[in-house]
Amino acid sequence: MAEVAVLNAGGWGTALACVLASRGHAVRLWARRPELAAELRITRRNSVYLPGVELPAGIEPTADLPGAVAGRGVVLVVPPSRGLVELSRRLAPLVEPEALLLIGTKGLVQGTWQRPSEVVLGALGPSFRGHVAALSGPTHAEEVATGLPTAAVVACPDAAAARALQQLAATPAFRLYTSADVVGVELCGAAKNVIALAAGIGDGLGAGDNGKAALLTRSLAELGRLVAACGGQPATVAGLAGVGDLIATCTSRHSRNRWAGEELGRGRALDDVLRSTPMVVEGVPAARGVVALARRAGVELPICEAVYRVLYEGQPVAAAAADLLGRDLTAETPHLG
DSSP states (O other): OOEEEEEOOSHHHHHHHHHHHHTTOEEEEEOSSHHHHHHHHHHSEETTTEEEEEOOTTEEEESOHHHHHTTOSEEEEOOOGGGHHHHHHHHTTTSOTTOEEEEOOOSOOTTTOOOHHHHHHHHHOGGGGGGEEEEESSOOHHHHHTTOOEEEEEEOSSHHHHHHHHHHHOOSSEEEEEESOHHHHHHHHHHHHHHHHHHHHHHHHTOHHHHHHHHHHHHHHHHHHHHHHTTOOGGGGGSIIIIIHHHHHHHOTTOHHHHHHHHHHTTOOHHHHHHTOSSOOTHHHHHHHHHHHHHHHTOOOHHHHHHHHHHHSOOOHHHHHHHHHTSOOOOSSOOOO
């Protein structure tokens, strides 16, 4: 049995706490709002972020961050990207020197467009470089918490740390693989939410199955270019953090990014869409970051650029779709000879 802290009691943090408790680990689940921590303690349910799931007995909810982290050898960091900088700053003086950290945040930090592991390492310092890992893959919280079959990837430059986290969290229903490619895993986790907005827009426009298949397939080319340009491994795109998460996020009824895109495709205003849900639609801020990174690296991401124009330049969704379809014809693979 390990003693684990899970920081942030949103849907994904709560689901991971349930997985860890099912393994027999002692889990402290930290909620930013004291009223949410109280609800979790009293009702043993997270009615807003993960309704219908009862917290196992091994989970201790708390709003006390120092108390949540004290003495814990493993810390899961799972806030929305917009809360990661502040949480990392608060966490830095609290975390045990030998602790392992597993980051479940998918996205990029507003303004700097840093990946989550870069933010956490920047706060904790270089001595934690081999202690910080990223968790990603097709992992809808609703399905993970109820024990439906799921596979994900733990990425860390230190192979022993990756294996330790893999062994700690894996269950018969929650299968984990390891990877050394933190860059590729985190970039896929951010960009797939942008592409899910595009897939949802297509759903709202009635683009059909052929259109969605084309969108997902061409988006893999975009992910590959972005990952390679930023120093990751293009092969990661073919794995769970890439194509796996892309399929789940672009097709599932659980996907808030796909849902938000569908609402946009039906003509609803972005502000209205965002106000109508307590959940964070990570693809909206990620569109700025992914496009900024691509422009900085000099790579072309037509689908992500189209989403950016819809979100931030006021381009109508039908016009953005027409622009994508009207691009110059080219080869999918080069002709030889």
